[in-house]
Amino acid sequence: MTAPLLDARLVVDRGTFRLDVPVTVAAGEVVAVLGPNGAGKTTALRALAGLQPLTAGHVTLGGVDLDHPDRRAWTPAERRPVGVVFQDYLLFPHLSARDNVAFGPRRHGVDRRTARRTADEWLTRVGLSGYAGRRPGQLSGGQAQRVALARALAVAPALLLLDEPLAALDARTRLDTRAELQRHLTAHGGATVLVTHDPLDALVLADRLVIVEGGRVVQEGDAVTVTARPRTDYVARLVGLNLYRGHAAGHTVRVGDGLTLTVADRLDGEVFVAFRPAAVALHPHRPDGSPRNTWPATVVGVQRHGDNLRVQLDGPIAVAADVTPAAAAQLRLAPGQPVWAAVKAAETNAYPAT
Known part of the structure; x- marks a missing residue:
């Protein structure tokens, strides 16, 4: 059996709350982490991104320890081969769409001309070739989401993290953008972790579901297994x-x-x-x-x-x-x-x- 690209056990203590969630993701696989508010989804994503150090456990990506407290291994967020699309996108308001996407390659040492060329290629891929010079304030919600996705993918990340990537969109834009996002995730060769509270996003975009409640995994499996045999009230409500x-x-x-x-x-x-x-x-x-x-x-x-x-x-x-x-x-x-x-x-x- 091929080893997973991402092998993690995320243990984080925050006051009286403890997150203890194992996550494995194969290359090319999309895993959705679902759970109610306060379940620990965002903490898990921040731990994978390097924005929240682990208390115990490990984050191993491609055989390299990015965070392993027992071994005193720690890689800061900016040095991890990880792309993140945040819920509110967090685009730089003073930069154009092109320079927002070029920011990642520039941080990885790519020269300005090459980084901008890479940005233009990604904007074309996400259908925004005519918007390269626009700033975030001149973009619609769906366009901003696509710029954020292009920025995350422009660094060819081994791990792509998506934090409620469609939550800020209206219903019609969400439908179109979900289909577009599915196409890009299918083409992404790395591991992808999608954090969401929306069952439709998870069922459409993910190969496997991990259900988290109270900082623990309560159910895991493909969509057919989870929806046919829920094991908690939360999952039952999720699937109706x-x-x-x-x-x-x-x-x-x-x-x-x-x-x-x-x-x-x-x-x-x-x-x-x-x-x-x-x-x-x-x-x-x-x-x-x-x-x-x-x-x-x-x-x-x-x-x-x-x-x-x-x-x-x-x-x-x-x-x-x-x-x-x-x-x-x-x-x-x-x-x-x-x-x-x-x-x-x-x-x-x-x-x-x-």
Whole structure:
């Protein structure tokens, strides 16, 4: 098996918070680090960039220790073969787009003429050949993002770090820029780490997802694995699933406050059970017929969700249900309204919790 280009264990102590996250990335691979606010995503990125020294662990890139406290190895940020695109881009406001992109090569000892030629080549690659003389204040958000990406890639980094690279863009610009960014990441031969809170950015751009909560990795894998089998409430919400942990005995799983669900999969021991909000049917009275799983619930909230309404329910388990506006009107859904919820066993996905 080929050794990863980036091999890191990021251990950083900040007051009472400890980050302890292993990260490996192969050449040409894009790894997305996702997590809620305060999970440690930005601290991890700063540690890789050399802006936050490690307390313990290591950052090894291409077999070279960039930060290894036990060995007293430390490479400052400006000497690392690392390109960074920050959330707010941090372009130099007094420099043109060309000179912003040329800044990296110049810092690496390239002469002014060659650095500017390299900058022009990269601006052409990102579709901004006609904007070389413009300053950041004369660029749109999407154009500034592309200049920041060109600046990061102009030094041919072994490691590219992207910190919420699309967060500052409006929805339409974000869609176009995401597609453009995907093209450049595919062509990048180094390792890439994308830090984001947006699941769509991660699913479109990354080959592998690393989910961080409370400074620890709680789940890791390709998009199909992570989205099909979430292991925490955060990941379940990220992919739009109801998730419960319970104890299985054959085709039944005891979850929540004494509720027993019938599931399609036969399992024993600690398990997770997941199902889509669209799989939850709501009834004014206890339903008869095929649903094996029914329970009384109380509406605690109703919000628009795409073309449907998302209904938040309380009861033996807290659950989200997606219903049509017509169904909501027929049921007269409002906070405090009692209903019956039902989920067919065939709509559940149960899997081991260990």
